[in-house]
Amino acid sequence: MLERKLENGWKNLDEKTKKDIFDFSEGYKKFLDISKTEREFVNKSIELAEAKGFVNADTVKELKAFDKVYYINRGKNVILAVIGEEDIENGANFVVSHVDVPRLDLKQNPLFEDLEIAMMKTHYYGGIKKYQWVSIPLALHGVVILENGEKIEIVIGEDENDPVFTIPDILPHLSRKVQDDRKAREVVKGEELNIIVGTIPTTIEDKEIKNRVKYAVLEKLNEKYGMKEEDFLSAEFEIVPAFKAKDVGLDRAIVGAYGHDDRICGYTSLKAILEVERPKKTAICYIADKEEIGSTGSTGLESKYIEYFMGDIISKLKSNYNDMMLRRCLWSSNALSSDVNAAVNPMFKSVHDSDNAAKFGYGIVVTKYTGHGGKYSSNDADAEYVYKIRKVLNDNGIKWQTGMLGKVDEGGGGTVAKFLAHYGIKTIDAGPALLAMHSPFELASKFDIYETYRTYKVFFDMK
Incomplete structure (x- = not known):
């Protein structure tokens, strides 16, 4: 032959x-x-x-x-x-x-508050279609070096009892003027890839605290990991899909992951x-x-x-x-x-x-x-x-x-x-x-x- x-x-x-x-x-x-x-x-x-x-x-x-x-x-x-x-x-x-x-990385100064919602800014890594990363469950993985030199490994969103994060897309009812006419690469823009991390304000009464929800997020990070806001500068945090590898198809011949x-x-x-x-x-x-x-x-x-x-x-x-x-x-x-x-x-x-x-x-x-x-x-x-x-x-x-x-x-x-x-x-x-x-x-x-x-x-x- x-x-x-x-x-x-x-x-x-x-x-x-x-x-x-x-x-x-x-x-x-x-x-x-x-x-x-x-x-x-x-x-x-x-x-x-x-x-x-x-x-x-x-x-x-x-x-x-x-x-x-x-x-x-x-x-x-x-x-x-x-x-x-x-x-x-x-x-x-x-x-x-x-x-x-390919993934999303947190920016060096990621944490901010807008409309009493705390969010973190990201920068995409590698070739992604940005629109694929919105409205799905996301997890945070990475390491941070604290002010005292201690290295902390952090994973949030993988355990069944963990919270997850997400990037909120706009509803189709209101997307006609702000999104529908965009080209595929700009359906979601890089600066719009912000993950939601909190909505409850701090209980501390202090006039110097201007962003009370952002501060509450910092409180949680400090309580669990000893982090301060400046510690983000000596950290590597990656945002990845929170779901697990699965068999695909009735014959289970494909791994989706x-x-x-x-x-x-x-x-x-x-x-x-x-x-x-x-x-x-x-x-x-x-x-x-x-x-x-x-x-x-x-x-x-x-x-x-x-x-x-x-x-x-x-x-x-x-x-x-x-x-x-x-x-x-x-x-x-x-x-x-x-x-x-x-x-x-x-x-x-x-x-x-x-x-x-x-x-x-x-x-x-x-x-x-x-x-x-x-x-x-x-x-x-x-x-x-x-x-x-x-x-x-x-x-x-x-x-x-x-x-x-x-x-x-x-x-x-x-x-x-x-x-x-x-x-x-x-x-x-x-x-x-x-x-x-x-x-x-x-x-x-x-x-x-x-x-x-x-x-x-x-x-x-x-x-």
């Missing part, structure tokens, strides 16, 4: 494999519910890694084959490494994903490396931050952190470490830029080239290039590396497909792949396809989730 035939992964699936897929997704759903911020994801990853024998690399002076170590960068990156049997200068196998997610992009790849690569024992090449699971805003900053992949921890690994393997060893290692390495693609949406098929678009339930998507407007800002994997990945997937019976992020002139998007390629690391994008990407409730096929996990497992053991 000369043609390549693709088929839905659920077709002719045996009951045992189907059970494995559903069981795996249950663990994933639970992980998503407790890891809605990058800090939470990192903390939970370390907990699971330590249970599997990984140790903090800072406590290790020397490394040898099959040692397991992890690195933490400012609470927002975690790197898990299993040292391989081969010389490290022959390269490593990297699976690199990001766990920052906040944060599939890209925690679906973070979780599957984490689970895969926790099962790696004796790899030929050093296996590295790299959990990154800041992808949704360009991979900037000290925790984004555009930083030099990869040089830092890889240099540390090599120096602990070789007493005669020099910079050329690091360069040679990176240039000889393989990587999967583990990020999601867009599945064809049956309601908006026109934005895709059907012959080059991913489908739900057809397995992991291998994306040779991303970018937009003439492949701008893209890593374009070379044919030799595409063949290597193709062969590994076929040899291991993994369901896979190819895909582009829409038609050529329709739009597009990028991933961290280009930052890995800067070091000469052979890189290609590989992750599942989603529906409703970047919405508060994204959709992923359980079959695709499982095939993504299987892909990362065989990649870590690739010679």
Whole structure:
């Protein structure tokens, strides 16, 4: 047969494999519910890694084959490494994903009062459709450093007994002049993304208190967490959907949740490396931050952190470490830029080239290039590396497909792949396809989730 035939992964699936897929997704759903911020994801990853024998690399002076170590960068990156049997200068196998997610962040001075309603101002993070974030239950997650230096972790809105927050939309009866004629990107404007946090005024009788409801909110924050208003300046608070991951559809074949992009790849690569024992090449699971805003900053992949921890690994393997060893290692390495693609949406098929678009339930998507407007800002994997990945997937019976992020002139998007390629690391994008990407409730096929996990497992053991 000369043609390549693709088929839905659920077709002719045996009951045992189907059970494995559903069981795996249950663990994933639970992980998503407790890891809605990058800090939470990192903390939970370390907990699971330590249970599997990984140790903090800072406590290790020397490394040898099959040692397991992890690195933490400012609470927002975690790197898990299993040292391989081969010389490290022959390269490593990297699976690199990001766990920052489009969301709302509180502004530095968020709290204000208007019409005796206390509200908090936000700034959106990453590419969102702002109108999707109004009139839904929202939770607050984050950390604050108090005036005395104490670090407090805060989560409000996840427990069944917690209050939630929300952004009130305008009723359709009165929206004709102020909202109905706006373009989609401005149905709700950025400065209108204010969450309600209180309506009862303080009982303190003090003429200097002008905003009595705002003051009452500060009283509650101070009573429970020791916060003062100035402490917002040394805090990182994220506003996220308050609902939990759910099965979607009568057949329960889809997981609907906040944060599939890209925690679906973070979780599957984490689970895969926790099962790696004796790899030929050093296996590295790299959990990154800041992808949704360009991979900037000290925790984004555009930083030099990869040089830092890889240099540390090599120096602990070789007493005669020099910079050329690091360069040679990176240039000889393989990587999967583990990020999601867009599945064809049956309601908006026109934005895709059907012959080059991913489908739900057809397995992991291998994306040779991303970018937009003439492949701008893209890593374009070379044919030799595409063949290597193709062969590994076929040899291991993994369901896979190819895909582009829409038609050529329709739009597009990028991933961290280009930052890995800067070091000469052979890189290609590989992750599942989603529906409703970047919405508060994204959709992923359980079959695709499982095939993504299987892909990362065989990649870590690739010679």
